[in-house]
Amino acid sequence: MIDFHSHILPHMDDGARNVKISLDMLADSYRQGVRTVVATPHCLILNEDDIDIFLKRREDSYHELMDAISQDSRDFPEIILGCEVQITKGVTHFEKMRRLCISDTNYILIEMPYKKWTEDCFHYLYELIIQGINPIMAHIERYMGRRKEFYNLYSLDLIYQVNADSFLSPFYKKFIPDLFTTGSVQLLGSDMHNTSKRPSRMEDAKNRIIKSYGIERYDQLMKNAELVLKNEKIEKIRYQKMSFFKKLKV
Template sequence: MKKNKKYGEPMMSIDLHSHILPGIDDGARDMETSLEMLKIAERDGIRHIVATPHFIKGEVENPAQVVLEKCEQLKQEINRENIKVDIYPGSEVYMTPEIPELLKEGRICTLNGSSYVLVELPMTAIPIYAAEVFYRIKLNGFEPILAHPERNREIAGNPNILFNFIQSGVLAQINAASLMGFYGSEVKNAAWTLLKHGMVHFAASDSHTCRGRAPRLSMPRSLVAEKMGEDTAQRLFELNGFAVLNNERIDFQEPSMVKKRKSFSIPILSKLFRKK
């Protein structure tokens, strides 16, 4: 296996999505919580974490410079505590029409300063301007990664929406806990459907705290390896993440559309109520 050129070894897990910076959003409330989350990650086998605090235009704006400063502060504490986890800057950007311009101006922190940017949709709907925003992001030289699409109600109900996004150049990151049913059966089913149809490029923790949404990937990774094969697990949890850190192209399979299931309810009902 090819060794990563700049950041670490390929077989060490990387978490591309976390809210681990202290006191900056709805994630770690203080430095103590951040350090405890890092220790949990270290015990779980995670060696690289990208800090992705929320960036919501007009509400919770964490500009690139602030994220970089917070990361440096956390790194100092990591060294002091001798925690064997590397931290990288990033952000999770809420879908708004202004994203392409904000990226171009350097106000949004991309993933480790690469061309990759993590973008979040609303949970209940897809804005009518989403496809246009993704197009303009790419036009400006950036690579959009859609965060936890399995948690979006429209995509969960119609996975081919994500298929169309991917065909236009959007990548997708699912929350590893979705595969375990943490967010409920509907989200779990959506996550596995997307994965089985080649619509997932990364799995991450989206960690927010020490309990519940903690930075753990080992169990979901084992489950993916068991059901989808070790090669798929490596791509989702390690190799593609390292490609992002090094601003390299990722390796991924061509997605396939989800065939709509035929409904048998009407024929069955007609038979039940048919006069004899």
């Protein structure tokens, strides 16, 4: 299993507060069957220098974690470096933005604002695509309540990530059949922040996806993750609309 969204790097953001928590999060992920975790600490860039400052902090945090892993006898998944970039004014004008992509790929994880999406947000996304950077929209299901703005995204060639626990949440899971229908579920991530209130629920989500949608859709999500990490293009699949009665069973 590949986890495409996580806050496992120690003291980077509101995720792992220290390296011990990072290790526990990763060991728990491995126990659930996760073999690769993309580390995506929150990243707010307001000027060009912020990119260097962020990357230095991330490097230090990563080395601390890798040192701790080398001294721990438990099994851990492989860690790939990325970040979760807030889309802000001017984010597309910074020359070093490409360095915030996941590993050596042209894919970048983007978080949309929680308040109103202005037209500028769509413009920034378009600018990234023009520069050859492929935006992956983090936890897209969180925005389904604002459908009018959401549907503006469809004019852009975007990739969508859904959080594992949303497949289990009574509130969010009702949106997911529609997301599959519109081709808006390509990647799965835990968005884990700790081992208590926001742990990884990848194993439960995997089981729920297989039970509700079939193993083919789960396999497709994992295949997509492999393709993105190889910097290859993924195929966007629009699945058939689910009947009302089938939706009730999800």
